[in-house]
Amino acid sequence: MSVSSAAPALRWTLSRKIAAVLAAAGIGLVIIGATGYRSVETLDDTAAKVDHTYQVLAQLVGLSASLKDAETGQRGYLITGDEDYLAPYTQARTDLVAEQQALRTLTADNAEQQKRLDTLAPLVDDKLAELQETIDLRGGAGGFPAALKVVQSGAGKTVMDQIRTVLTDLQSAEVTLLRARSSAADDSATRAQPVIGFGCGALLIAIAGAGVVLARRIAGPVHEVTAALKALENGDLTVRVPVHTTDELALMASSLNAASSGLRETIGGRMGQAAEALSREATQLTTISSRLESDAAEVAQQAADATTSSEEVSHGVQTIAAGAEQMSASISEIASNAAQAAEVAQQGLAVANRTNEQVAELGAASAEISDVVRLITSIAEQTNLLALNATIEAARAGELGKGFAVVAGEVKELAQQTAKATEEITARIGAIQGSSESAARAIHEIRDVIQQIGDYTTTIASAVEEQTATTGEMSRTVAEAAGSSSGVAGTVSTVAEVASSTADAARTTQRTAADLTRLADDMANLVGGFKH
Structure with missing residues (x-):
């Protein structure tokens, strides 16, 4: 059995959270x-x-150094006249x-820098021209004095001063x-540091x-x-x-609540009602089986009485047979025996009627x-079906329902034992009903035979006056009556055996009813072990 429960709509699931x-x-x-990347990008650009x-x-320093090398080579050559000193000049x-x-x-x-370079270029050319002029003069006819005169003119110094000014600019x-660029890099780093630092801290928090x-x-x-x-697990179904x-946890809680409600309804409701109904029916079966045993005992007693009566009938018929042989000697003896036979036949008929009624009651009780x-x-x-449903519910609960699955298995086993016991009772009751029907037919035959005996004895009584003429016929009739009385005795004995079997079946039914009562008690105790 399944119990539906309104499950919450999964809006904010755990995965979404x-x-x-x-x-x-x-x-x-x-x-x-992004902030760090921007800062690093700015730093890279600034760098x-x-x-x-x-x-x-570095190029400006190199250019200034090259000019100095050119002057150094020029001066060395002017002073010494050795062309080896011109190597720095040439390289410069x-x-x-x-x-x-x-x-x-x-x-x-x-x-702006391009303009300054435009200014610098002719100055460098002028300086190199002035240096070259002095070198040429030193190597010419004028020699050192001619070159010194150009140097002393100050034109070269003037150009060099202008070059230094441009280089300085x-x-x-x-x-x-x-x-400016270093300041921009510092500013970018200064801005990025708090963003990254505080951002990381805030993000961690x-x-x-x-x-x-x-x-x-x-x-x-x-x-x-x-x-x-x-x-x-402790049996609390409330x-x-x-x-x-x-989220999924709410869905799990709702499913658990639904499973608990379903178990509470199954165990506390239907299984409890089934246990109570089983107990009531077992009690009723015990009462009926007790009454059946009592009725069977009474049938056995009546059968015993009928056996005695049939034996008396047989004895009387035999006496009539003996009297028939001696009819000629004692007609009065025949009349007395005929009256006795009629009385015994009436008693046997009454006993057969009572036995027939009791066997009918036995059939009704069966x-x-x-x-x-x-x-x-x-x-x-129904109990077996409920146990199966409970097993299914326990299987749905997975690991959570293993404990209850064991309980459901025990309930199912008890239900199967009950079904087996009821099958045995059905078989035994069928045997009782068959035996009861056989007994009823036998008693009906006994009643017919006894009725015939009564008819025969009446015929004997009415024909006493004609005994002499009908002695042969009466002898044959008495012989038939003797055979019938023997059949009555055998039939009544069979009824006694059937009654004994019925009593045994009733005792078996009582034992089965006791087993059902214990089964109902076990089911009630099982249900009572849960809080619902």
Whole structure:
């Protein structure tokens, strides 16, 4: 049997709750990650720009160093006249071209720096021209004095001062950019640090709080369901689990409540009623079997009396036969014997009628027992069906219903024992009914025979005056009566045996009724072991 219960609609399932917490944590991580990524991206961009600025500064330093190398080589040659001193100068001229080109490439996005490089380029060319002029003069006819005169003119120093001014402006501009970019990197890091730090802390707190709340909402219903299952294990069918949420735990609690209600209705209601009905019918069967035993004993006693009467009839008929042989000597003796035979026949007829009535009552009692047995069989089948339903309900509960599955199996076994006992009772009652019908037919035959005996003795009494003429006929009639009286004795003996068998069957029925009573008590005790 199944019991329906309104299950809560699953709106916020456990998976949705956990997914919501994880989604919130994911959103927080995305925000923090995006902030961190943006900061790192800014730092990378700033670092690239700073590195670019350092490259420009390095090129400016290199250009300044190349100019100094050119002057150093020129001075060494002017002083010594040794061309080996011109190596730095020669290398510087090549380096200056490359360094100016590198500076133009590095500052291509900076118009101000490009203008300064435009100013620097002719100055560098002028400086190199002035250096080359002095070198040429030193190697020419004028020699060192001619070269010294050009140097002393101050034109080279003037150009070099202008170059230094432009280089200083270029370096100052790059240093300013370096400071601005470093400041921007610091600002980005300063902004990102609290966002990442506080964001991570807040996210951890939020996740921990959500985890605690979610754990409480899961652990609480689980503890309640566990307590309810322990109560069911102890036989308490009144337990109910409160439903607080709309998730799987609420569905589990509702299912447990429905199962508990179904068990309470099955065990406390129908099985209890079945046990009470079985007890009542077993009591009624005991009463009927007791009455059947009493009636069978009475039938046996009446059969014994009928046996005695039939023996008396047989003896009387034999006496009549003897008197028939001596009819000629004593007609009065024949009349006396005929009267005695008529009286005995009447007694036998009365006994046969009573026996027939008692056997009819025995058949009616057997029919009543059959009705009771059919009722018990129906109850056993219903009990077996209830046990099967209880087994199904226990199987649905899984591990939670194992204890009750054992109880349902015991109830089913008791129902099967009841069905077996009722089958045995049915068989025995069928035998009793068959024997009762046989006894009724035999008693009917006895009654007919006794009636014939009465007729015969009446004929004998009325024909006493004609005894002489009918002696031969009377002898034949008395011989037939003797045979019939012997048959009566045998039939009555059979009735006595049938009555004895009926008494044995009644005692067996009583024992079966006692077994049914014990079975009903066991079922009542089983049902009483549950709280419902």
